Amino acid sequence: MANMKPDEFPFPQIGDFLRKVVPFDTLDDGELARIVSRIEIAYYPRGTVIVRQGSPSPDFLYIVHVGSVRITISGGGGEEILTDFRGEADAFGGASILQGSESLAEITATEDSILYLLPADVFRHLVNTNPAFERTFKFSLANYIKGACDSRYRQLSQPDGTRTINLDFFLAGKLVSDLMVRNLVTCGPDMTIRDAAEKMTRNQVSSIVVTDGRGTPLGVMTNRDLRSRVVAEGRSGDESVSGVMNRALHSVDRKTYAIDALLHMSEHHIRHLLVMDGDSAAGILSEHDFQVEVGSSPLGIIAQIEKAQTVDHLARLRKRIDNVLEMLLMQGVPVDKVVSLVTGINDRVTQRVLSLVEHAMADSGMGPAPVPYCWMALGSEGRREQTLLTDQDNSLSYADVPGEDGEQVRRWFLAFSEGVVDGLVLYGIPRCPGGIMASNPSWCQPEGKWRETFSKWVLRPDPLAVMLSMIFFDFRAVHGGTEFIAGLREELHGNLGKKKTILELSAREALENPPPIGFFREFIVERSGEHRNQLDLKRRGLRPVIEAARIRALDLGVDRTNTMERLEAVRDAGILDDGLYSDIREAYHFMNRLRIDRYLDAVAMNRDPDNFIDPATLNSLQRNMLKESFSAVARLQKKLLGGYLFP
Amino acid sequence: MLRRIAFLRNLWLRYRFRFAALAPAARRNLEAPARLRLTAPARSCSYVVVDIETTGFDPDSDRVVSIGALRVVEGRIRLGDTFHELVNPDRPIPASSIRIHGIIPAMVAGARPFGEVFDDFLHYLGPDVVVAHHAAFDLQFLNGAMKGKYGFELQNLVLDTVPMCREILFRPGLRYPFGIDLDSRQYSLDNVAKVLGIAISRRHSALGDSLATAMILQRVLARLEKGESGLLRDLARVARVP
Numbered sequence: 001m002a003n004m005k006p007d008e009f010p011f012p013q014i015g016d017f018l019r020k021v022v023p024f025d026t027l028d029d030g031e032l033a034r035i036v037s038r039i040e041i042a043y044y045p046r047g048t049v050i051v052r053q054g055s056p057s058p059d060f061l062y063i064v065h066v067g068s069v070r071i072t073i074s075g076g077g078g079e080e081i082l083t084d085f086r087g088e089a090d091a092f093g094g095a096s097i098l099q100g101s102e103s104l105a106e107i108t109a110t111e112d113s114i115l116y117l118l119p120a121d122v123f124r125h126l127v128n129t130n131p132a133f134e135r136t137f138k139f140s141l142a143n144y145i146k147g148a149c150d151s152r153y154r155q156l157s158q159p160d161g162t163r164t165i166n167l168d169f170f171l172a173g174k175l176v177s178d179l180m181v182r183n184l185v186t187c188g189p190d191m192t193i194r195d196a197a198e199k200m201t202r203n204q205v206s207s208i209v210v211t212d213g214r215g216t217p218l219g220v221m222t223n224r225d226l227r228s229r230v231v232a233e234g235r236s237g238d239e240s241v242s243g244v245m246n247r248a249l250h251s252v253d254r255k256t257y258a259i260d261a262l263l264h265m266s267e268h269h270i271r272h273l274l275v276m277d278g279d280s281a282a283g284i285l286s287e288h289d290f291q292v293e294v295g296s297s298p299l300g301i302i303a304q305i306e307k308a309q310t311v312d313h314l315a316r317l318r319k320r321i322d323n324v325l326e327m328l329l330m331q332g333v334p335v336d337k338v339v340s341l342v343t344g345i346n347d348r349v350t351q352r353v354l355s356l357v358e359h360a361m362a363d364s365g366m367g368p369a370p371v372p373y374c375w376m377a378l379g380s381e382g383r384r385e386q387t388l389l390t391d392q393d394n395s396l397s398y399a400d401v402p403g404e405d406g407e408q409v410r411r412w413f414l415a416f417s418e419g420v421v422d423g424l425v426l427y428g429i430p431r432c433p434g435g436i437m438a439s440n441p442s443w444c445q446p447e448g449k450w451r452e453t454f455s456k457w458v459l460r461p462d463p464l465a466v467m468l469s470m471i472f473f474d475f476r477a478v479h480g481g482t483e484f485i486a487g488l489r490e491e492l493h494g495n496l497g498k499k500k501t502i503l504e505l506s507a508r509e510a511l512e513n514p515p516p517i518g519f520f521r522e523f524i525v526e527r528s529g530e531h532r533n534q535l536d537l538k539r540r541g542l543r544p545v546i547e548a549a550r551i552r553a554l555d556l557g558v559d560r561t562n563t564m565e566r567l568e569a570v571r572d573a574g575i576l577d578d579g580l581y582s583d584i585r586e587a588y589h590f591m592n593r594l595r596i597d598r599y600l601d602a603v604a605m606n607r608d609p610d611n612f613i614d615p616a617t618l619n620s621l622q623r624n625m626l627k628e629s630f631s632a633v634a635r636l637q638k639k640l641l642g643g644y645l646f647p
Numbered sequence: 648m649l650r651r652i653a654f655l656r657n658l659w660l661r662y663r664f665r666f667a668a669l670a671p672a673a674r675r676n677l678e679a680p681a682r683l684r685l686t687a688p689a690r691s692c693s694y695v696v697v698d699i700e701t702t703g704f705d706p707d708s709d710r711v712v713s714i715g716a717l718r719v720v721e722g723r724i725r726l727g728d729t730f731h732e733l734v735n736p737d738r739p740i741p742a743s744s745i746r747i748h749g750i751i752p753a754m755v756a757g758a759r760p761f762g763e764v765f766d767d768f769l770h771y772l773g774p775d776v777v778v779a780h781h782a783a784f785d786l787q788f789l790n791g792a793m794k795g796k797y798g799f800e801l802q803n804l805v806l807d808t809v810p811m812c813r814e815i816l817f818r819p820g821l822r823y824p825f826g827i828d829l830d831s832r833q834y835s836l837d838n839v840a841k842v843l844g845i846a847i848s849r850r851h852s853a854l855g856d857s858l859a860t861a862m863i864l865q866r867v868l869a870r871l872e873k874g875e876s877g878l879l880r881d882l883a884r885v886a887r888v889p
Contacts, residue, residue, distance in 0.1 A: 011726060011858070013848035041724040043865035045873070066844070112844075114862070117723065 011036055014116070021063055021089045023132035035126075040117040041065075044109040051093065053106040058093045060117035065089075067113025071105045085110070094137040097123055176261050177254040180275045180283035186211045187241060189218055193230055194237030196221060204307055207272050209281050210245045217281045219245035222272055251276045254283070261285060305348045311356055311423040314349060318428040321345055335593045336564070343384040349427055350375065350394075350420075350478050357419040361412070369416070370409045373398040374447075374481020378436060382474035383546070383561045387596055392421060392429050393471055396438035397481060400446045410444075417444050436471055447484050451491055458495040461502040466509060469502055470547065473554060474561045486559075493557040503551050507644035510547040511637060516540045517630035523615045531612045537598075538611035541591045544633050545584060548640040564588065576639065584636050587629035594626070654680065660799050672769040673797040679774035680802055685880040690868045692879050693775045694719040694806075695730075698857040699785045700748040702740050706787035710736035711761045712750045714768060715853025717861055718775065722868045724861045730771045731854045733758040748851045765792040772803065776879070780836045780860045782807035782888045804879075806886040808860055809834045811867045814885045817842070839863060 015032050018024040027035065040060075044050055050069060051058055062069075068087045086092050096103050097120045126133040185203045187196050189210050200208050200223070207222040221241050229235065229244045251274040252261050261273055265287065275283040308314045325338055354375055362368045379393035380386050396417050401409045417438035425431055438444050445453070454472070457465035473492070477485045496503065516524040516535050525533045535541070546563050553566035556573050560566050564585060571581045595611055602609035615623055657680045664677060684692070697716040703709035716730040733750065735758040745751055758764075779785040782805055790800045812834050836859060840847050845862045849855030871877040 011848070011854075013846070014726065037727040039726045041726065041862070041865075042722065043862065043869055045866075045869045048869075 014039065017065060017089070018063075018116075021091065023130075026130065026132040035118065035122065038119055038122045040119075042115050042117055044113050044115065046109055046111050046113075048109045049106060050109060050115070051103050051105075051107040053103055055103050057096050057120075058103060059120050060093060061091055061097060061120070061123040062093045062107075063089070063091045063116040063118065065114045065116050067109060067111045067115075069107050069113060070110045071107055094123065094127075098127060098137060175254065176252055176256045176258055176273075176275050176285055177282070179258050179289045180254070180285040181205065181289060182283050184209060184281055184283050186215075186217075186281070188213075189242035189245075190240050192238050193221075193226070193235070193241055193244060196241045197226055197237070205284070206286060207284055208241070209274065209284065210241055211281065215280050217249060217251070217274055218242070219247040219249055220272060220274060220284075221245045224271065249274055251281075252285070253277075305345070305352055308352055308356075311353060311426050314352060314356075314423075314427050335589050335596060338596075339385055339387060339592065342386045342390075343381070346381065346386055346390075346429070347377075347478050350377075350424065353420050353423040353427065354479050357416060357423055360419065361416055366412060366415065369398075370405075370412055371399040371401055372480055373413060374477050374484050375420075375438070375479040376475045376481075376485070377478045378475050379471045380474075381478075382476045383563055384476070385546075385563060387592070387599065390429060391432045392424055392437050393432055394421075394438050394478075395436070395443035395445075395472070395475075397445060397447050397450050397484060400448045406446070410446075414439070414441060414444050436468075447481075447488075451488060454488060454492050455495055458492065458502050459499055461505060463505075466502060466505045470506065470550070473550065476561050489559055493554070493559075496554055497557070500555065503555055504644045506547065506551050507641040510544060510551065511641055511645065513540065513544060513547075514637065515544055515630040515633040517627060517634065523627070523630075525615065526612075531610075533616070534612040534614045536611055537591055537595045537613050541630065541633060542588065542595070544637050545588055548636050551644070552640045570640065576636075580632065580635055580639060583628075583632040587632040590625055590629050594622070657681075657802055660802070664799070669797060670766065672766060673793075675773065676769060676793075676797075676802050677799075678802075680804070682774040683776070683804055683879075685878065685883060687879050688877050689871050689879045689882045690722045690877065694778050694861075694864060695772050695775045696778045696857045696861040696864060697785055697789075698779060698853045698860060699788050700744075700750060700851065700853050701788060702736050702738065702744050704784075706791055710734075710738060711764075711788050711792075712736050712740060712744075712748065712755055713853045714761075714764065715855075715857045716768070716771065717854070717857055719778075719861050719864060722865055722872075724858070724865070729854065730768055732764050732767070734761045734764050735759060736761075748853075761788075761792055762796060765789075765796070769793075775803065777801070777803045777805040778808060778860065778864055779805070780808045780839075780856070780863070782809075786888055804883060805888045806882065807888045808839075808863050808867070808886070810886045811882070812839050812863065815867050815870055816863075836860065 014036050015029075018027075018032060018036070024032070024035070044067075050062065064086055066088060068085055069092070070085055071092070092107060093103075127137055128134075183203060183205060185199060185205050185207075186209045187199060189212065191199075191210075196208050200206070207220055209217050210219045210221065211217050219242070221244060225244055225246060230237070235244065250264065250270055250272075252264065254275050254277050265271065265273060271287045273285040274281055275285050304317055304320075305314065308317065325342060358369060374397045376382070376395045376397060377393070378395060380390060381393050396413060398409065398413050421431065421437050421439040431437060436443060457469050457472075461469075475485065475488070518524050523535060525535055545567075549563045549566040549570065552570045552575065553560065556570065556575075558566055558569040560569060567576065567581060567584060570576045571578065594613060598611070598613060599609045615626070618626065657677070661677050664674075669677070695716050695718055697714065699711055699715075700713045701709050701711050711734045713733045714730070718725050718728040720728075733755050735755045737760055740750065740752055740755075777786075777789075786801070786805055793799065793801045816839075836847070836856060837850070839845075840859050840863070843863065843866055845859055847855055847859040850859075867882070871882060
């Protein structure tokens with residue numbers, strides 16, 4: 001029961017906020033007031049799971065008022081794949097309500113968030129009665145476009161005005177033929193639904209075009225039709241596709257401008273367009289293709305990576321991947337999330353390259369991989385901390401082979417590694433200047449040899465071993481060898497338990513590289529050279545944190561490689577107090593953010609990106625934050641590494 | 648201890664008024680403690696967050712000029728389930744208090760007296776837990792009306808968000824990044840809201856303040872849910888009034 005008088009608007013601030021949310025901006029005051037009176041406000045602390053994957057259709061449309069959420073789906077192997085973020089004035093849950101489907105994704109608060117919850121019945125009523133709601137939520141791409149044009153992009157322009165972005169940029173001048181899926185899969189009208197579905201799965205497409213004997217298209221059957229017309233209506237898979245295909249086929253010529261095709265789809269509420277070349281079908285264009293092109297969907301990118309048939313194709317995706325990441329960063333997505341997404345994408349690219357090169361080797365007569373192997377990520381890749389600016393750091397181990405076969409196996413893997421490293425270069429991850437790559441014979445070894453090398457470094461350390469261990473001890477498997485990696489790590493921790501000299505030497509070296517802040521809290525900048533009066537953020541700010549975390553974590557036998565996860569473990573072991581831990585977390589993310597901003601600026605202005613920053617270009621808040629960050633790093637160094645100096 | 652006294656007093660009242668002709672809302676209020684589940688998780692309970700604006704600070708001579716309340720169920724604030732009404736204090740409103748809440752005599756000239764408004768509020772309140780910021784202040788006025796009309800005080804469990812903040816949200820010694828010191832803060836609604844990043848729209852309107860208070864309660868409930876002692880009993884131990 002509401003005891004308010006009808007003429008007074010009870011919560012003006014909530015109405016004002018909703019007026020900024022697309023498409024609530026189309027409602028008049030009376031409608032808005034009615035909606036506000038049905039809203040519930042909920043608060044979710046960071047890390048709370050708001051909607052679980054697979055839970056029943058949600059009871060609410062969720063609108064983010066303060067904070068942000070991340071949308072993830074869990075992959076087959078149990079790993080999480082980040083698909084999207086929602087920030088302030090974004091809504092989610094609408095699609096699941098309308099389709100009545102269980103939630104396809106898991107939604108988690110990435111910061112303390114206040115959400116407005118609109119009950120599902122109110123939302124459904126709006127969609128059924130208000131064309132703007134229908135357009136926005138029934139056709140998700142329209143949501144993207146309209147949302148993009150109306151509000152988000154206006155907010156995207158940074159205060160300094162140097163970076164703005166708009167949709168036209170992505171679609172300008174593009175033709176339908178640039179975007180469509182060429183891999184057109186067809187079948188005859190008499191094919192059974194089961195066979196057609198199998199054919200779609202085999203070819204990894206979401207639709208199949210039904211053609212008559214002369215190749216003239218008769219209709220199309222999509223994944224959606226399979227769900228809604230076959231499964232939902234309980235049809236048998238033995239019926240022919242002609243009974244369920246969609247005959248109202250919309251088609252466009254391949255020379256049509258992409259933006260026109262998009263508007264056509266938007267108007268007719270369809271998700272697929274048949275692309276014609278004269279009288280014959282040339283391809284299929286789906287809503288998804290636009291999303292991939294526009295770069296709104298990291299999930300789409302991942303699907304594209306997994307479909308890539310050649311390294312060249314992967315290399316062409318690179319630009320889009322950069323676009324997606326830049327957009328996420330510009331939308332204010334936290335840096336650590338973007339960094340873990342970069343790692344996720346690079347892992348998938350690497351896995352794809354491995355599989356492509358393996359096939360190429362088999363096809364060229366050298367045969368398949370002779371024994372199981374493990375592709376190891378090292379350095380920042382091993383720590384899952386890659387940014388857009390990153391080199392290759394990798395190595396390979398393969399199962400031990402006794403006797404003379406060993407040489408042949410070695411040769412196969414060396415050739416294989418060269419192919420993979422070349423492939424990654426082509427994709428856009430440059431070679432490691434220090435030669436730490438699997439294509440280097442020293443780093444392409446059987447498992448026994450790796451165990452030997454690691455033991456030698458720890459038990460008989462020399463300066464080279466100290467240097468290499470900093471990169472290699474962050475190892476992690478990207479492909480295969482899970483057991484080998486676990487065994488190697490166990491042995492490493494065992495050896496470190498016996499002899500800590502390498503940790504002491506590393507600590508000493510790390511302490512020679514303090515953060516660049518002086519006694520009077522002044523910045524200590526480079527005194528000469530190309531970067532005079534600048535600071536090296538990576539070497540002087542981030543690396544001390546990485547090293548302190550690695551050394552302490554190895555000492556404690558922690559099996560994590562990620563710096564923040566290592567520090568968490570060090571904190572849990574009681575060595576680091578909560579206060580310093582949270583200071584360091586903020587400091588680390590802040591420095592990373594600065595570094596990535598520099599990178600984006602450099603790319604936007606066609607300069608070569610680097611890790612240097614001139615404190616004079618920062619505003620006073622940033623300068624203070626940076627000083628606080630450096631002083632936190634200095635405290636961390638002292639706390640974690642001081643003990644190694646005078647053991 | 649306090650809990651037991653309140654329980655015995657309620658038992659006595661129910662005995663004393665067992666044959667009295669009470670208004671249904673008052674009768675139900677007597678039964679509120681019996682419907683309270685102290686062993687339920689605090690988050691699952693139903694709360695009514697209330698704020699009262701008055702002509703001054705003295706409950707004996709000052710009067711209510713507006714009352715606002717909203718319900719929090721399962722940790723969610725229901726904007727459609729609110730109570731908000733201006734009240735005719737039947738006496739001049741001093742300029743000092745107008746400066747705070749902005750309610751001038753002309754606005755309340757046509758309003759009902761608190762005695763009438765209070766009955767509707769009592770009906771709205773039901774058996775739910777009452778929550779307010781500096782709750783003792785609001786409770787004095789609510790109890791004044793209740794006693795004046797029915798001869799006994801409000802029987803609902805009443806909780807204060809101030810001790811919730813002090814004991815649960817900002818435990819002493821808890822360090823925040825970059826040296827924000829919470830120990831020295833006063834727990835005014837403005838300060839607490841500022842630290843928690845809660846924007847108060849229409850500060851000192853009864854509904855605006857109760858919304859801010861409800862949002863503080865949400866943080867407390869979220870924090871309790873994470874901890875080990877998340878029952879209503881645990882919250883009451885910290886924040887019960889009196």
